[in-house]
Amino acid sequence: MKSGIQDLQVGYFPGCSLQGSSRDFAESLHLVAKALSIELCEVPEWNCCGASSGHMIDHLVSMALPINVLLKAQKAGLDRVMAPCASCYNRLATARHEIAHSPASKAQVEKVLQTTIGKLPRVLNVLELLAEVADRIGPKVTKKFEQTVACYYGCLLVRPAKVTGFDRTEEPVEMDKLVAAVGGKTIDWNFKTECCGASFSVSRTAVVGRLGAKIMNDAVGKKAEAIVVACPMCHSNLDLRRGEINQRLDVKTDIPVLFITQVIGLALGLSEKELGLGRHFVPVAFPAKPVAAATVS
């Protein structure tokens, strides 16, 4: 099997964000997946993961909703489910973890879902999936992504560590590695995993503005030309709420916020339009580089 890359099949749970506020994430993900021979098998008849409001209101609901999704995935024969939205990922992984470790919770969920829970599919985030196929990315790069960026992970991809078991909790590096693989430079900064305000984006924009300002301040201060994220909430809060953020910054900033899939897509030479770059509030533009070298044919 030396020649040709085998198709990798993986379950796919889009969640609501990727159909609404983060369509660009979905578009770029699908394009990049296709380019890297990953087949995303959407979980049939999936339901809401219960993020933000579900687990604030009712613990049982917050367990039952994601477990129902995983049951459907299992029924469809999927042994792994990738949830690109960090909130979805966190809800699915947390519920799966609790069911595996608490027989009482398991029994409760089994009761409300009127089923018995067997071995549930493993839950992946987008960085985990991309890291798995990292060796496929390099050879396909046609246009190096030669920007200096701040990789912003937010809180949900890595925490709590006992649930996610992904990367280094306080100092994650997986996204930095992916950016490096497509020719980008990443800065060493302090707000990689700080809170962006998440769903306060809707209800308390001032909070988001304050938290976002700290994040942007550090990234810009360390000469980042863009922020790279892997979470719809992070993206919204730093992109959509840039106005609120800029009100709290001494020097306003217009550096763009990109999804990791968009960064990889650009490096693979995919169309900017199809990658959804036009959907951002802060226009995707990079400072002109004093490029001397001729383009590689």
Place this chain on the structure above:
Amino acid sequence: MSRVGVFICHCGENIAGTVDVAAVAKAALDMPGVVHAIEYKYMCSDPGQTMLKDAIRDKRLDGVVVAACSPRMHEPTFRRTAEEGGINPYQCEMANLREHCSWVHEKGEPTTAKAVDLVRIQVEKVKRNHPLKPIRVPITKKALVLGGGIAGIQAALDIANTGSPVLLVEKSPSIGGHMSQLSETFPTLDCSQCILTPRMVEVARHPLITLYTYSELEKLEGFIGNFKATIRKKARKIDEKLCNGCGVCQQKCPVKKIPDQFNEGLSNRAAIYVPFPQAVPNKPVIDLENCTFFKSGKCKACEKLCPTKAIRFDQEDQIEVHDVGAVVLATGYKTMPVSNFSEYGYGKYKDVIDGMKFERLASASGPTGGAIKRPSDGKTPETIVFIACAGSRDRLKGVPYCSKICCMYTAKHAMLYQHKVHGGKATIFYMDIRAAGKNYDEFVRRAVEEDGVKYVRGRVSRVYEDGGQLVVKGVDTLLGAEQVEIRADMVVLATAVQAQDGAEELAQTLHVSYDPYKFFAEAHPKLRPVETNTAGIFLAGACQAPRDIPETVAQASGAAVKVAGLFSQPELTREPIIAVVDRQPPPVFSHCVGCFLCKSACPYQAIEEEPIKNRNGDVLKVVAKVNPGLCQGCGTCVSTCRTKAIDLQGFSNEQVFAELMSI
């Protein structure tokens, strides 16, 4: 025909309240071989013991069953009584009517019936007992102490002062251990070096202590009283007899940029060095990894300039083998590397240091002469933050246990800082303050009330650099769970105490058990805290668990007393409950076929190979032999033996089967 006596104890109400003791005595009289059965309120009391002795004499008993409490409680008592009565002490057995019966069952017929069964079992056993003699083993009255920190120093001095010679083995070039690095010590703030160095000198001058620095234990064979220790003396590359410690070599060595371990990398040393000025012995050692001569074959500056011509580039490691009777493990601890706490920025920011580095900064013998200066630019920090529990009580990323010493030394650090930097602001982030110890809580209160140290109860989530300062982000969980941000000039992490590197390998070499965190395990957490499960090997200090200096010294003295107690006996006596290989004469007819399955099964390396020779000296057969000094009587070999050639004295197959058949 046996003449067995049964003595049933009421244990006050403990047994008699549940078991019908009179019925048991009556039933016992009907058992074959029993000629005498009585019950009494307290068999262990003086009248009870007298009854037993008298009965042995009057009824001419050859076996005794005492039906009372657990043999762990009173077997030695009754065996002694039986001996005084005139029979072999191993002809006395105990039936446990208390823990195994009355305490765990309701009052009633079945309980009494079980008590009768328990008595019958022991009667069947005792009828098959053979007189046994305690095993006598000689003792080499010389101790080996591993580790030259305060624990090892104290243990060595205490043992030597009882008159027994001691070999003190330390792997680094000087004794002194971590304590020699400390500045002041809690709770009295007396200078660590001032109280330690006299002890170090005492060790060096003691006529009964032989010091092996820059040496390691390679192998330990044998058993209690009779160990054989193989010690590797690593080559210092100098002739210790000629060297007078003048220090010219250190000054003239051209390689000078090697991080000084003693100063925790805060200063540099040469490739030939004495770890610190007060080192014992005050003799240098050549660091082979950094010495120009050993790297490139050129230089030899030290050899040319040494006034006593003591440099020996061709010196080799030396191996010495010594007989010792006891071993004290005092190998100490290390502090946890904080590489998995990247959020605190240790290693990334020069001014984030650990507690040991702060000790060096605060120490009069340290690189700054005791002035608190930050490593990055030598500036005096105006604001300093201490983070307690950096790794301790952190199940996810650190260790689950409390490191015990950090609350106290962090209070001490903050106090020293306030004393040295007037107007400075010290803040401590903590989880709980654990200051249990004589004058300990008072010490912490003094830090708070007299020296104005600010304690914030909460964890720190991140430390990062911003504009030349360190921003410490944390939470104050007491005052309204507020988030706290402190701009500090320096951050000190109280890193967790961990077992020394190589502790696991050492434990395996010595056959000493250890806990999941590689701390050596004591024989009993309360009642045998300085002994290990391996007879003759004792524990002192932080190799067993995190310990502070007072506890370490107390434990070291405790271990020394155990060694002295062992050495005070002319020879060792041990319970004869050991395995024996059938050697009925003539030896050729031994059941043992020499398969040595027992040898691989024995957890104590007690099985030896013994050739059986004829008169011409030809080997006829090689059979197993049990070393009575090593055998712990576990019986594993007995169950492994294919030809039933091994039996356990006192618990022979015949006895155990008879017990089972009697039920």
